[in-house]
Amino acid sequence: MAKNTRAKNTGARTTGTGSAGSPIDKQATIHDQKLQRGSGGELHQIADADTPVLTTAHGTPISDDHNSLKIGVRGPTALEDFHFREKIFHFDHERIPERVVHARGYGAHGFFETYQSLEQYTRADLFQRPGERTPAFVRFSTVAGSKGSADLARDVRGFAVKIYTKEGNWDLVGNNIPVFFIQDAIRFPDLIHAVKEEPDRAFPQAQSAHDNFWDFISLTPEAMHMIMWVMSDRGIPRSFRFMEGFGVHTFRFLNARDESTFVKFIWKPKLGLQSVVWNEAVKINGADPDFHRRDLWEAIQSGNFPEWELCVQLFDQDFADRFDFDVLDPTKLIPEEIIKPVPVGRLVLDRMPDNFFAETEQVAFMTQNVPPGIDFSNDPLLQGRNFSYLDTQLKRLGSTNFTHLPVNAPKCPFAHFQQDGHMAMRNPVGRTNYEPNSRGDGPREDPARGFRSFREEIQGPKVRLRAESFADHYSQARQFFNSQTVPEQKHIAMALTFELSKVENEVIRERVVSHLLNIDEALGATVADKLGMEQLPTPADPAVAPRDDLPASPALSIIQNGPESFAGRKVGVLVSNGCDTAVLKKLQAAVEKEGATLELIAPKVGGVTAADGSRLVAKHMIDGGPSVLFDAVALILSEEGAERLAGEAAARDFVADAFAHCKFIGFTAGSAALLAKAGVASDADEGLIRLDRNGAAAKFIAACRKLRLWAREASVKL
Ligand code: HDE
Numbered sequence: 001m002a003k004n005t006r007a008k009n010t011g012a013r014t015t016g017t018g019s020a021g022s023p024i025d026k027q028a029t030i031h032d033q034k035l036q037r038g039s040g041g042e043l044h045q046i047a048d049a050d051t052p053v054l055t056t057a058h059g060t061p062i063s064d065d066h067n068s069l070k071i072g073v074r075g076p077t078a079l080e081d082f083h084f085r086e087k088i089f090h091f092d093h094e095r096i097p098e099r100v101v102h103a104r105g106y107g108a109h110g111f112f113e114t115y116q117s118l119e120q121y122t123r124a125d126l127f128q129r130p131g132e133r134t135p136a137f138v139r140f141s142t143v144a145g146s147k148g149s150a151d152l153a154r155d156v157r158g159f160a161v162k163i164y165t166k167e168g169n170w171d172l173v174g175n176n177i178p179v180f181f182i183q184d185a186i187r188f189p190d191l192i193h194a195v196k197e198e199p200d201r202a203f204p205q206a207q208s209a210h211d212n213f214w215d216f217i218s219l220t221p222e223a224m225h226m227i228m229w230v231m232s233d234r235g236i237p238r239s240f241r242f243m244e245g246f247g248v249h250t251f252r253f254l255n256a257r258d259e260s261t262f263v264k265f266i267w268k269p270k271l272g273l274q275s276v277v278w279n280e281a282v283k284i285n286g287a288d289p290d291f292h293r294r295d296l297w298e299a300i301q302s303g304n305f306p307e308w309e310l311c312v313q314l315f316d317q318d319f320a321d322r323f324d325f326d327v328l329d330p331t332k333l334i335p336e337e338i339i340k341p342v343p344v345g346r347l348v349l350d351r352m353p354d355n356f357f358a359e360t361e362q363v364a365f366m367t368q369n370v371p372p373g374i375d376f377s378n379d380p381l382l383q384g385r386n387f388s389y390l391d392t393q394l395k396r397l398g399s400t401n402f403t404h405l406p407v408n409a410p411k412c413p414f415a416h417f418q419q420d421g422h423m424a425m426r427n428p429v430g431r432t433n434y435e436p437n438s439r440g441d442g443p444r445e446d447p448a449r450g451f452r453s454f455r456e457e458i459q460g461p462k463v464r465l466r467a468e469s470f471a472d473h474y475s476q477a478r479q480f481f482n483s484q485t486v487p488e489q490k491h492i493a494m495a496l497t498f499e500l501s502k503v504e505n506e507v508i509r510e511r512v513v514s515h516l517l518n519i520d521e522a523l524g525a526t527v528a529d530k531l532g533m534e535q536l537p538t539p540a541d542p543a544v545a546p547r548d549d550l551p552a553s554p555a556l557s558i559i560q561n562g563p564e565s566f567a568g569r570k571v572g573v574l575v576s577n578g579c580d581t582a583v584l585k586k587l588q589a590a591v592e593k594e595g596a597t598l599e600l601i602a603p604k605v606g607g608v609t610a611a612d613g614s615r616l617v618a619k620h621m622i623d624g625g626p627s628v629l630f631d632a633v634a635l636i637l638s639e640e641g642a643e644r645l646a647g648e649a650a651a652r653d654f655v656a657d658a659f660a661h662c663k664f665i666g667f668t669a670g671s672a673a674l675l676a677k678a679g680v681a682s683d684a685d686e687g688l689i690r691l692d693r694n695g696a697a698a699k700f701i702a703a704c705r706k707l708r709l710w711a712r713e714a715s716v717k718l
Helices: 002-009 082-092 185-195 211-218 221-231 278-287 291-301 317-322 356-361 380-397 400-404 475-482 486-501 506-519 521-530 581-594 639-646 649-660 669-677 696-704 710-716
Strands: 026-030 033-037 043-045 105-114 133-142 157-165 168-175 251-254 260-269 307-315 342-351 374-376 570-575 597-602 632-636 665-667 688-690
Touching: 105 157, 105 291, 105 356, 133 342, 168 260, 185 211, 185 380, 211 506, 221 475, 221 486, 221 506, 260 317, 278 291, 278 486, 278 649, 291 342, 374 380, 380 400, 475 506, 486 506, 486 521, 486 710, 506 521, 570 581, 570 649, 581 597, 581 632, 581 696, 632 649, 632 669, 632 696, 639 649, 639 669, 649 665, 649 669, 649 710, 665 669, 665 696, 688 696
Parallel strands: 570 597, 570 632, 632 665, 665 688
Antiparallel strands: 026 033, 033 043, 105 133, 105 342, 133 157, 157 168, 251 260, 251 374, 260 307, 307 342
């Protein structure tokens, strides 16, 4: 069987002949393909009744796509070869500039479904009718790395949503972190220059662990709150499906009477929050740099559509005046315990793009895309963004007509007098291309339906100053740190230590620690100690003394908001020849009942023969399926299988890593030899669960709902 396939694939069997005088003189049929062999032995695929004829972009049918036109069979190529020229010309121009930030991203289509009418607060059409669905496109991204960088970089994640409402596109261009590094858009180019690869050496790529970034940060105290978030587990999410999204800035809702309510937007994932540990992230980047992409692709293709609820925090001017911090300052958040986020709709992603380039690469998000009923606040970061995003689209997409691309075009009726320009696809018809006009042609303004800005009274001198109300740089950073569980606080300390250990200049390290001391003395001292600093630097001089009266906000912790469910997660099961299928079947049933998935890993990808003689096909061979790709693992091995695997480094790492990353490990008695060789005692803690006992599969999955056994972390000392 295998031999036959091989013979066919090489096209070794040739039949028939080409037309007389043609350089193509032999034909072969491989599967249902018609192949011809050319004069130099190359294989040509020939059109038949079922396949379209290959043409140039101008429609000219092509007879030979393998050989350029030459003067003599070994001679120079002729200039008149328009097909060759067109093909190479087009290829040479396939790339468009990658996004200057958020270059690496992955998108999907879906819909937004409104829960309730928000008429009281906003006249935005999409929030009027409960149950109504509005098409949406989402692009998730990392910020610092280039288009080809790995998914598990420690970084902020972009969470950009385009909702094609009946009154124009609404782009909520957010992140998975509710605050930002800087308070004024004028700082953005410096921030991004600092975090991206250093200009003389062009590394490190997709990493903030280098001198330039920390130099900038150490001199930018306003970044400290955001630094706490990025150094926390939020910076290394398990996948896009398990992240929150935040609009960050304060926006306004405007109702039909043009009354304003301030609003902050939050996307909450239905599957709950989850992150990985740093040691795992580093290994995932090697094992599967597309881990986040693949996760979204697999979930959507298998019909497990990821879902988020859109929540709003609503408040009025009175609250804004009373609140501890300035609501226009994007380095501050409003704790959920102070203003409870109210769910107003859900976002479901149910379709991958047909073509990555056309949709995910060319989608153009712009903060200034808001429908009537949603308006901006004066947050200086948002004001700057509203200027930036239009500019960037022209640079990337090359034409003012980027709104003609299907992914960017509104899905509601639209009409204007804009015309011409590069690649205009939609061109006006008729004589009138201006307004007002006496012919009664073309669109007209609509003072009632049209977009109106909030009539805000603004007065003041023209100044280049930062508001004093923005000057508290440490209090919310401290509140964030105090709201984390012990393991989460440790992760922050470890992340800071790792990052600063990559900084060559000791002065920069010390300056960062001097800020940490203003956030939490013990944190600063731990990082200093782990960096081997001989003495603690003096705390940085704060513009405003950090407060210690802000209560912890449990909503800020990932672990305290665990889903208590294993749904949407993945178990990796290591199997060997002679394994017990009854145990596997029970585990499979328990996994499916939970709404999770299971993949088999075996010594060979072709699979194994179980004890009952059945054949189990594997998804991964052991070297290609390390445990970092799974949320929990199980070892269903025969004694002999376990002995053999114990001699393989990849199998030992599979177990040792799962243990070190605090994962739940199910195992059968036969698997003991591998556990032992990996240095894991089968009774080490309650995270090791026997699977070959009555009711064991359900018990294992119930334990997995905790996602990780953090109590183990102190002993593994990652
Ligand atoms: Fe962006 N940002 N940004 N940003 N941003 C871009 O627009 C910019 C900021 C965010 O998946 C660019 O189309 C400035 C905050 C996301 O296509 C660019 C400032 C937040 C995406 C740009 C900020 C974001 C971008 C680059 C400081 C979270 C990816 C390519 C004032 C609320 C969208 C592009 C996608 C992309 C500018 C700050 C989120 C250059 C000037 C704060 C999710 O226009």
